[in-house]
Amino acid sequence: MKKVVMGTEAAALAVKLARVQVISAYPITPQTVIVENLSDIIGRGELNAKYMPVESEHSAMASCIGASLAGARAFTASSSQGLVYMHEMLHYAAGARVPVVMVNCNRALAPPWNLYCDHTDSLAQRDTGWGQYYCADAQDVLDAILIAYNVAEQALLPVMINMDAFYLTHTSEPVDVPDQKAVDIFLPSYQPSSKLDVDDPKTFGNVCGADLFTSIKYKRHCDTLSLEKLWDRAAVRFCGYFSRLHPTVEAYQTEDADVCIIGIGTATGAMRLAVDRLREEGLKVGSLRLAMIRPFPRGGFEKATANVGHVIVIDRDVSFGAEGIVAQELKAILFDRHEDVRLTGFVAGVGGNDISVETIVPLVRQAIFGDGTAAEAGSTLWAEVLP
Amino acid sequence: MSEHAGRKRDLFTPGHYGCPGCGATLAMQQTLWALGEDTIVVMPAGCWSTLIGIYPYTCLTVPVISVAFASTAAVAAGVKAGLSIQGNDHTTVLAWAGDGGTFDIGLQALSGAAERNDDILFICYDNEGYMNTGIQRSSATPAGAWTTTTPNSALKGQKKKDIVGIMAAHAIPYAATASIGAPEDLKGKVKKAKDMKGTRFIHLFAPCPTGWRHAPELTVEVARQAVKSRIFPLYEVFDGEIWQLSPMPDKIGVDAYLKHQHRFKKTLDSDYLHFQTRVDEDWQRLLNKCQSGD
Numbered sequence: 001m002k003k004v005v006m007g008t009e010a011a012a013l014a015v016k017l018a019r020v021q022v023i024s025a026y027p028i029t030p031q032t033v034i035v036e037n038l039s040d041i042i043g044r045g046e047l048n049a050k051y052m053p054v055e056s057e058h059s060a061m062a063s064c065i066g067a068s069l070a071g072a073r074a075f076t077a078s079s080s081q082g083l084v085y086m087h088e089m090l091h092y093a094a095g096a097r098v099p100v101v102m103v104n105c106n107r108a109l110a111p112p113w114n115l116y117c118d119h120t121d122s123l124a125q126r127d128t129g130w131g132q133y134y135c136a137d138a139q140d141v142l143d144a145i146l147i148a149y150n151v152a153e154q155a156l157l158p159v160m161i162n163m164d165a166f167y168l169t170h171t172s173e174p175v176d177v178p179d180q181k182a183v184d185i186f187l188p189s190y191q192p193s194s195k196l197d198v199d200d201p202k203t204f205g206n207v208c209g210a211d212l213f214t215s216i217k218y219k220r221h222c223d224t225l226s227l228e229k230l231w232d233r234a235a236v237r238f239c240g241y242f243s244r245l246h247p248t249v250e251a252y253q254t255e256d257a258d259v260c261i262i263g264i265g266t267a268t269g270a271m272r273l274a275v276d277r278l279r280e281e282g283l284k285v286g287s288l289r290l291a292m293i294r295p296f297p298r299g300g301f302e303k304a305t306a307n308v309g310h311v312i313v314i315d316r317d318v319s320f321g322a323e324g325i326v327a328q329e330l331k332a333i334l335f336d337r338h339e340d341v342r343l344t345g346f347v348a349g350v351g352g353n354d355i356s357v358e359t360i361v362p363l364v365r366q367a368i369f370g371d372g373t374a375a376e377a378g379s380t381l382w383a384e385v386l387p
Numbered sequence: 388m389s390e391h392a393g394r395k396r397d398l399f400t401p402g403h404y405g406c407p408g409c410g411a412t413l414a415m416q417q418t419l420w421a422l423g424e425d426t427i428v429v430m431p432a433g434c435w436s437t438l439i440g441i442y443p444y445t446c447l448t449v450p451v452i453s454v455a456f457a458s459t460a461a462v463a464a465g466v467k468a469g470l471s472i473q474g475n476d477h478t479t480v481l482a483w484a485g486d487g488g489t490f491d492i493g494l495q496a497l498s499g500a501a502e503r504n505d506d507i508l509f510i511c512y513d514n515e516g517y518m519n520t521g522i523q524r525s526s527a528t529p530a531g532a533w534t535t536t537t538p539n540s541a542l543k544g545q546k547k548k549d550i551v552g553i554m555a556a557h558a559i560p561y562a563a564t565a566s567i568g569a570p571e572d573l574k575g576k577v578k579k580a581k582d583m584k585g586t587r588f589i590h591l592f593a594p595c596p597t598g599w600r601h602a603p604e605l606t607v608e609v610a611r612q613a614v615k616s617r618i619f620p621l622y623e624v625f626d627g628e629i630w631q632l633s634p635m636p637d638k639i640g641v642d643a644y645l646k647h648q649h650r651f652k653k654t655l656d657s658d659y660l661h662f663q664t665r666v667d668e669d670w671q672r673l674l675n676k677c678q679s680g681d
Contacts, residue, residue, distance in 0.1 A: 021469070021472040021473070022465065022468045022469055022472060024461075024465060024468075048472070049472060050468040050471065050472050052464065052465070052468055052503070052505075053503065054461060054464075054499055054503075055495060055496070055498065055499030055502070056495060056496070056499070058457060058458065058461070058495075058496070059458065059460075059461035059495075059496045059499055060461075062454065062455065062457075062458035062461035062462045062465060062496065063461045063462065063464050063465030063468065064465060065454070065458075065462055065465060066429065066452075066454075066461070066462035066463060066464065066465025066466035066467075066468075066469060067465040067466065067468050067469035067472075068465075068469065069452055069466065069469070070427075070465070070466045070467075070468075070469025070470045070473070071469060071470075071473060072468070072469035072470075072472055072473060074465070074469070088455055088457075089455060089458060092454070092455050092458075096452075196427050196450045196452060196466060196470075197450060198424060198425050198426065198427065198449065198450060198478055201448055201449050201450040201451075202450055203439070203442075203445045203447070203450070203451045203452075203453075204450075204451065204452040204453065205452055205453035205454065206439065206440065206441065206442040206443075206445065206451075206453060207436065207437055207441050207442060207453075208441060208442035209441065209442075212442060
């Protein structure tokens with residue numbers, strides 16, 4: 001069934017289709033529509049779930065962890081300040097191996113206060129052990145949440161589905177809402193092998209010594225790496241049911257490209273349009289959307305960029321004192337390749353500036369030919385800096 | 388140990404990592420005896436998260452989850468929600484935190500759960516300081532007590548936070564004080580709380596010989612003296628409205644309580660009458676509440 005919905009509404013529809021059992025959340029702009037819709041869906045009896053209107057994001061994630069350990073499918077959503085406030089519990093959820101799925105609406109961090117799109121909030125959580133997926137459109141949001149539960153429950157690891165503030169949260173698009181019966185087959189109920197159970201008592205999260213600690217963390221690291229393959233497999237399975245593919249990377253015109261523009265989130269659509277424009281100028285450019293950032297989709301990235309000599313990254317985020325966070329990730333991967341690949345890193349669109357074709361084309365020209373207005377800071381070039 | 392007879396399993400087995408004379412171990416033992424097997428324990432960082440045992444050992448045979456310090460009440464409420472949506476409305480979810488995890492870092496989550504009246508039993512085993520990290524001051528440390536962050540050169544000046552008053556102000560169905568020095572009263576209150584729904588809170592007094600600097604064999608005696616001296620009176624509050632005094636033994640002076648504990652040495656030497664006055668005032672305030680609540 002086709003529906004015209006905003007990204008946030010698509011997220012709520014997915015949570016309903018996933019038959020989530022415990023939803024615990026604290027409101028924050030621009031996530032609010034998700035939790036408003038969900039409390040209404042539960043209130044109307046359309047979803048048999050407990051809605052916990054908790055007093056903070058820290059408690060939202062804490063109660064999701066508790067619910068998940070009790071064997072229930074759990075969900076929360078947050079954004080920006082809320083996400084960083086629950087930082088401790090993000091580490092805890094991954095360590096406790098609970099397959100919680102959350103939606104983060106990528107919004108700038110204060111100060112100064114700003115409600116608009118920026119990826120620093122979630123990229124700053126990349127070491128917490130969560131799988132991280134960045135959506136391109138509302139259909140991607142809905143489908144990715146369903147795939148995320150499937151993957152999370154196989155790996156016993158939490159997954160964060162990210163969507164751009166306003167560009168995605170508050171933009172209405174036509175979305176194909178899958179049939180509940182088909183979703184139930186793709187995503188059966190959560191049946192954990194281990195949970196809090198008085199008939200089978202176990203202790204979770206005890207103190208342990210360094211030797212065992214190391215082994216537990218090693219196992220978790222291996223399992224986190226496996227999320228890439230699990231996602232691709234689940235995405236293919238999902239495509240079999242619903243005829244839509246959501247891979248970990250999405251390449252455009254990269255086969256013969258010398259230069260590849262890389263980014264995450266909604267701006268990757270404009271990157272593809274910029275590729276078309278630049279190809280008209282005779283430049284052999286392609287683009288790559290990294291849908292997954294944790295684990296880094298190494299296989300998909302290497303396949304798509306095998307023949308590329310120049311990588312141009314547009315980060316909507318920054319690690320202060322270093323450079324764009326996606327640029328750092330790419331440099332780490334490229335270092336292992338033992339090939340002479342050039343990387344130009346831009347920071348653009350932070351705090352909500354639009355990353356349009358008109359933004360991207362001059363940046364690509366600056367990266368290739370050296371002339372442009374982006375301001376230099378260390379190894380990074382910043383677009384749209386006031387004079 | 389007659390309470391063990393007929394049980395399928397012992398809920399608190401030998402081999403805990405507590406200090407000699409630890410009041411918090413007695414607190415858990417009495418509580419689990421009262422609650423029985425149909426219990427899940429949620430505990431944050433604190434003495435209990437280490438004295439339960441180092442993996443793969445544990446001294447408790449009920450399900451336990453160790454959680455982040457500030458998150459106890461929220462995790463417990465989540466566990467309850469998770470059980471409840473799967474049709475289990477009988478299991479008691481026991482949130483078990485020390486005074487730091489209750490009065491201080493855990494208070495926001497606790498207040499949130501209490502305001503929502505989430506169906507959990509929250510018990511604070513109060514040893515009046517951050518004892519697991521080495522005897523630092525908490526907001527449950529009484530005025531005049533030595534700790535490593537309120538040294539003799541700068542003893543704690545502030546009163547102990549009135550946690551039961553705070554919890555009663557949330558109008559939860561049940562809030563009470565209890566002591567390991569009054570085990571029958573304690574078990575009665577835990578059983579009463581178990582049979583109620585909503586947020587139930589018990590402030591459980593549990594002396595710490597290591598931190599309070601008293602002889603380990605005096606733990607129960609010190610707890611009794613705290614009740615007798617009215618420093619830790621026993622009472623219940625129903626729905627935040629009805630205050631009811633529990634049976635209280637004959638009154639003794641605070642000096643009898645203070646003198647066994649080296650943490651009060653300086654106070655006992657210099658400021659003991661002031662201490663007595665404050666205890667008398669608090670006791671009178673409590674009596675007034677109990678009388679007006681009848």
